[in-house]
């Protein structure tokens with residue numbers, strides 16, 4: 001029996017798992033002992049990683065839609081030829097930007113980088129990722145406030161804090177191993193959860209701050225104002241290491257305690273107490289996730305959290321930080337290496353030094369590199385609808401279920417001349433709409449590197465051998481690249497290891513510099529967090545950023561960034577009296593459920609149909625009982641039917657819908673943060689009626 005240590009490719013914790021393998025079959029799955037992230041523990045998804053393409057086998061050969069609408073098998077060579085000729089044909093006829101791709105935070109870094117190389121460097125397409133639905137807000141917030149998309153923390157900080165404040169984050173469900181780390185904290189920490197819903201995490205916290213939906217920014221500014229008034233701030237830190245505090249101080253003056261209860265639902269006394277807790281804490285850490293990122297004013301809210309941390313000196317020390325938790329296993333890889341919004345390793349496309357360095361690292365003329373960032377996801381969809389984009393290639397994402405106001409995505413696909421889906425299943429909702437399916441093998445057969453939420457690179461090692469004609473995403477990209485005639489431009493990308501070396505070269509001199517990491521150093525290892533420059537010595541497997549109080553802005557200082565609190569968007573209206581909130585349902589369910597539907601422990605206990613949590617008193621007003629069907633009508637003009645699950649975890653005028661079902665995004669709005677263009681998935685007004 002052989003033991004293969006690899007990385008879980010569900011969530012951004014990136015637990016390490018030992019697969020015990022015999023005759024190319026997985027005999028058992030054991031969380032890796034001693035691995036600094038998960039040390040012998042993992043959640044139900046990781047424990048069932050062997051169940052992929054077992055209940056729903058993926059086709060080995062590509063499928064193309066015939067004239068009668070049925071899918072027909074073709075060879076890989078034919079599929080690559082179709083890809084190359086269709087893309088060229090569309091680009092010749094309608095221009096380079098008439099074809100686009102949408103990828104994901106769930107590929108290996110090398111796969112993502114190769115797709116970006118083919119799609120952006122060689123073909124000049126637009127290409128965005130599902131990370132836009134998830135982490136775009138944090139990216140912009142970090143870039144503006146810290147000067148680089150560089151989250152500060154290491155997971156040990158969860159154990160070292162004395163005060164942990166979770167804002168719009170539900171780690172008990174979404175990042176269970178992270179919650180295990182909180183429980184290991186020996187400082188008897190104070191745990192506070194800010195969430196309009198009494199989430200599974202709020203239930204376990206010392207205090208649940210039951211805020212009105214999207215009132216976070218006002219609450220955070222009010223807290224800041226009160227802390228300043230009380231002089232509960234770290235003046236020395238502000239003076240030496242931050243910029244524009246005076247402007248911020250002026251800005252927050254109007255956010256007084258007098259108005260706070262009416263606008264946020266949190267009483268003056270509670271705000272004072274929360275401020276005092278922050279002041280008294282020696283090691284205060286703030287953790288945020290999608291309750292912040294997915295909003296019409298998300299970037300400024302994330303930055304208001306950063307502002308609180310830097311004004312109280314809670315950054316760069318053990319147990320502190322304004323910490324954005326990522327979502328997917330390789331969101332961090334996608335942020336740095338997808339070649340969609342900036343160069344590999346960071347840097348804007350108009351930065352001459354970076355153009356030069358990247359052109360050398362890729363061995364490619366500068367003129368071939370992109371000159372501007374991609375248009376974002378929402379505009380890709382819009383351009384499909386207007387007919388400017390004719391070809392779309394989606395990889396490891398299932399937008400017909402996951403895209404906001406999903407009618408739009410369906411509409412987009414109806415206008416496409418060429419819609420390609422690359423997935424490990426042939427039965428997803430998106431596959432049902434496509435012209436060509438490129439079936440990839442799952443992570444169990446892949447090799448490469450993932451980068452987790454605390455910037456740790458770790459290896460994906462194939463637990464299972466590929467059988468004949470089985471292609472991973474990496475193989476598929478290479479096949480397409482060759483068919484396109486990329487020739488010498490693939491020389492630096494022959495294997496995942498080549499790709500790793502190529503992109504590693506691109507990090508030289510950047511904040512994420514990991515030129516000191518050899519590909520094989522990551523195998524059977526503790527993983528290594530960036531930065532790790534050539535010549536660096538690995539002193540610890542827990543490293544945080546900003547310990548030297550130097551940020552990546554031109555001045556080296558962290559910036560206070562702020563703006564007026566915006567009005568609710570969409571606006572409330574009498575016809576739609578309830579707030580509709582969405583998010584994760586259970587630990588066992590992953591996104592659109594294509595993978596976790598294979599886990600029988602999960603499907604046996606989670607509702608098989610879309611459901612909402614509704615307060616028992618509201619349900620009673622409509623004569624709705626447990627498991628009755630409810631029609632939800634949304635301000636976006638759409639309706640969907642859900643099963644009612646009565647629960648006091650939601651306020652009487654709130655409805656909560658887990659995102660794992662196709663019905664959920666029928667209801668959500670086409671509203672985005674103005675800076676990050678991340679969808680505001682968690683906020684729209686609805687009305688309800690009992691279905692008869």
Ligand SMILES: Nc1nc2c(c(=O)[nH]1)N[C@H]1C(S)=C(S)[C@@H](COP(=O)(O)OP(=O)(O)OC[C@H]3O[C@@H](n4cnc5c(=O)[nH]c(N)nc54)[C@H](O)[C@@H]3O)O[C@H]1N2
Nearest residue numbers: 168169170174194214289290291327328583584587590591
């Ligand atoms: N089991 C499981 N785990 C997952 C995933 C999964 O699908 N299933 N997905 C992974 C991914 S990609 C991601 S991005 C993460 C997401 O991880 P989380 O962000 O923790 O999960 P969500 O449930 O989307 O949202 C968190 C909370 O935000 C709250 N919220 C909504 N609106 C507001 C608001 O206005 N203010 C505040 N303060 N809170 C609000 C919601 O009520 C919810 O409890 O999970 C990752 N982990």
Ligand SMILES: Nc1nc2c(c(=O)[nH]1)N[C@H]1C(S)=C(S)[C@@H](COP(=O)(O)OP(=O)(O)OC[C@H]3O[C@@H](n4cnc5c(=O)[nH]c(N)nc54)[C@H](O)[C@@H]3O)O[C@H]1N2
Nearest residue numbers: 134396397398402422423424440582583591592594659681
């Ligand atoms: N209402 C609402 N909607 C949301 C959210 C929310 O909170 N509320 N959250 C948003 C967030 S944060 C996210 S990250 C998105 C996630 O949304 P999606 O990315 O659409 O969700 P997944 O189900 O993870 O889709 C991944 C797809 O890739 C396939 N796949 C898995 N492994 C591989 C592989 O190795 N190769 C290939 N080629 N395919 C593979 C899976 O079968 C699946 O079809 O959803 C967003 N949508």
Ligand code: SF4
Nearest residue numbers: 008010011015043046
């Ligand atoms: S916590 Fe995340 S990385 Fe760890 S096993 Fe569960 S899904 Fe995988």
Ligand SMILES: [Mo]
Nearest residue numbers: 133134327328
């Ligand atoms: Mo996500």
